[in-house]
Amino acid sequence: MTWLITGGAGYIGAHVARAMTGAGERVLVLDDLSAGVPARLPADVPLVRGSSLDGGLLKRVLAEHAVTGVVHLAARKQVAESVAQPTRYYQENLGGLATLLEAVAEAGVERFLFSSSAAVYGNPDVELITEETPCAPVNPYGETKLAGEWLVRAAGQAHGISTVCLRYFNVAGAATPELADTGVFNIVPMVFDRLTRGEAPRIFGDDYPTPDGTCVRDYIHVSDLAEAHLAAARHLSGQSGDLTVNIGRGEGVSVREMVTVIGEVTGDRRPAVVEPRRPGDAPVSVASAARAAGTLGWSARRGVREMIDSAWRGWLLHHH
Amino acid sequence: MTWLITGGAGYIGAHVARAMTGAGERVLVLDDLSAGVPARLPADVPLVRGSSLDGGLLKRVLAEHAVTGVVHLAARKQVAESVAQPTRYYQENLGGLATLLEAVAEAGVERFLFSSSAAVYGNPDVELITEETPCAPVNPYGETKLAGEWLVRAAGQAHGISTVCLRYFNVAGAATPELADTGVFNIVPMVFDRLTRGEAPRIFGDDYPTPDGTCVRDYIHVSDLAEAHLAAARHLSGQSGDLTVNIGRGEGVSVREMVTVIGEVTGDRRPAVVEPRRPGDAPVSVASAARAAGTLGWSARRGVREMIDSAWRGWLLHHH
Numbered sequence: 225m226t227w228l229i230t231g232g233a234g235y236i237g238a239h240v241a242r243a244m245t246g247a248g249e250r251v252l253v254l255d256d257l258s259a260g261v262p263a264r265l266p267a268d269v270p271l272v273r274g275s276s277l278d279g280g281l282l283k284r285v286l287a288e289h290a291v292t293g294v295v296h297l298a299a300r301k302q303v304a305e306s307v308a309q310p311t312r313y314y315q316e317n318l319g320g321l322a323t324l325l326e327a328v329a330e331a332g333v334e335r336f337l338f339s340s341s342a343a344v345y346g347n348p349d350v351e352l353i354t355e356e357t358p359c360a361p362v363n364p365y366g367e368t369k370l371a372g373e374w375l376v377r378a379a380g381q382a383h384g385i386s387t388v389c390l391r392y393f394n395v396a397g398a399a400t401p402e403l404a405d406t407g408v409f410n411i412v413p414m415v416f417d418r419l420t421r422g423e424a425p426r427i428f429g430d431d432y433p434t435p436d437g438t439c440v441r442d443y444i445h446v447s448d449l450a451e452a453h454l455a456a457a458r459h460l461s462g463q464s465g466d467l468t469v470n471i472g473r474g475e476g477v478s479v480r481e482m483v484t485v486i487g488e489v490t491g492d493r494r495p496a497v498v499e500p501r502r503p504g505d506a507p508v509s510v511a512s513a514a515r516a517a518g519t520l521g522w523s524a525r526r527g528v529r530e531m532i533d534s535a536w537r538g539w540l541l542h543h544h
Numbered sequence: 545m546t547w548l549i550t551g552g553a554g555y556i557g558a559h560v561a562r563a564m565t566g567a568g569e570r571v572l573v574l575d576d577l578s579a580g581v582p583a584r585l586p587a588d589v590p591l592v593r594g595s596s597l598d599g600g601l602l603k604r605v606l607a608e609h610a611v612t613g614v615v616h617l618a619a620r621k622q623v624a625e626s627v628a629q630p631t632r633y634y635q636e637n638l639g640g641l642a643t644l645l646e647a648v649a650e651a652g653v654e655r656f657l658f659s660s661s662a663a664v665y666g667n668p669d670v671e672l673i674t675e676e677t678p679c680a681p682v683n684p685y686g687e688t689k690l691a692g693e694w695l696v697r698a699a700g701q702a703h704g705i706s707t708v709c710l711r712y713f714n715v716a717g718a719a720t721p722e723l724a725d726t727g728v729f730n731i732v733p734m735v736f737d738r739l740t741r742g743e744a745p746r747i748f749g750d751d752y753p754t755p756d757g758t759c760v761r762d763y764i765h766v767s768d769l770a771e772a773h774l775a776a777a778r779h780l781s782g783q784s785g786d787l788t789v790n791i792g793r794g795e796g797v798s799v800r801e802m803v804t805v806i807g808e809v810t811g812d813r814r815p816a817v818v819e820p821r822r823p824g825d826a827p828v829s830v831a832s833a834a835r836a837a838g839t840l841g842w843s844a845r846r847g848v849r850e851m852i853d854s855a856w857r858g859w860l861l862h863h864h
Contacts, residue, residue, distance in 0.1 A: 306698075307698070307701075307702065308702055309702065310695055310698035310699050310702055311642045311643075311645050311646045311649070311695065311699055314638060314639075314641075314642040314691075314695050315639065315642045315643070315646075318634060318638055318639075318691070319634075319635065319638075319639050319642070321634075322631045322634040322635045322639070323631075323635070325631050326631045326632075326635075329631070358678070361694075363698075364694070364695070364698045367691060367694045367695070367698070370691075371634075371638075371687060371690075371691040371694075374681075374684070374687045374691075375630055375631065375634050375684070375687070378626075378627070378630035378683075378684045378687070379630050379631055381627075382627065382628055382629065382630055
């Protein structure tokens, strides 16, 4: 097997490349470096600079490297940006996926792993989100992920490609400081950013119907997530058909709990300020992790403390 | 107002162009002529040959003709083809829509009408399908229409464009023989085609839980559908926000009833042969027509006999 990882120089992609090469898989990365960083990649992983919107390049890469499986992570992923620029998200996320799947079908590649998101569910009013929970995305980012899943399954059926869609919950942490997320769009780096600037962390709403009143999320360590990709890739090598699976810990952690652990790790324990609720935030979003355990034989092993510890070491490296 | 109708030389598009110009609206057509026929258009309607995937062309056309509203009908629309070539449907239907909406936003066009389909609903188990019935498309054609609606609404919100999505039920008939559907993908021309070749009409399944055991659909005359577009265009000129509305008669007609009327109209009354059910066919699919009446002040006026009469005159013209 030779695996092509699109977006493989990104935060998650580099962790996936590391986990797969570490387990003996042959890996190749395609990345347009709009957010990716070549230095994140293991030295023996070839990097092709380019976009999954470039059909000609994709054909050449799939043929020249005799690719037998694709892990498609390249995508735009900021919710607020997707609300402001929806056509861009449809063009890049869905257009890139369609172009890639065309090249994959033409090259006879038979295994395809798609990076999806808990955003496909929107804000369902359930305690645990299973893969059967109805999908109702509430922003263009989530819409492109749900329509992307549909396309992956349809192309799989039409062209005999085995497919897996992984629905990530809230990803945090880093395997090494060098691989840490350098953006400030997720809660952990957002709080780091405020602390670094001498500002108190913010909590948006503390009157939700949850144990401490703040929103509850399912956080997963990016190294666990990377191992889920390895398990999914191996599942694809042995099975045909399609599989859609939540990737979370199956445990909820509140925003206030996160802020408390961040205070312990950073030593900056200034109290959070409570601001009004943000429109569109679900009170609770926690994965059922049962299908991942049953089908992939995979479960998350790392806890919140390890996520924040490793993320903080990365933050200090990148923002000292 | 100047309205650009994409796909305006197609079967439905030409009826829309005719209804809008007939009511005094200024109209311009963009059509790549992959299925469209220039002779269908009224003589005073300018035709630009090109695709809604061509962003540069769209920009020029919107500017040069000072377009103030768009009626977007250009799309691939065959369910079986969408199952065989899903990436093509996503590229052309969604990619074309995204490219068009980008050009529309940039040109400051503030009114957009999107041709959607009852296919967004899939096969819901309800007597009357309202616009609140959950959407669960069962093929890539319907998926591109549902994701298309999402994109239309998101782009409307992001760029201040008023939008209407019209969910067509089963379209049949013709305003004149020249404008008739020349394809054989819908029930009426499919039966005509068999009769013309001396074969009996086919009914797929007569053991459904319906009054006569055959599937029930909501058929709408294409001239009524065209008038719904005119009503929607005028609604867009007066209102902001987004509106999604079923376009059907709100009455069910069974396949056996259709075959009987076709026998009466054509004079070829040979009995239908009953074949096994086709996978994926819903027993009943009938629109609630209430929202269209309430918001657009529009209701269908023409019945099944008129649909088949007019379709048959068109068939004789095109297939004599």
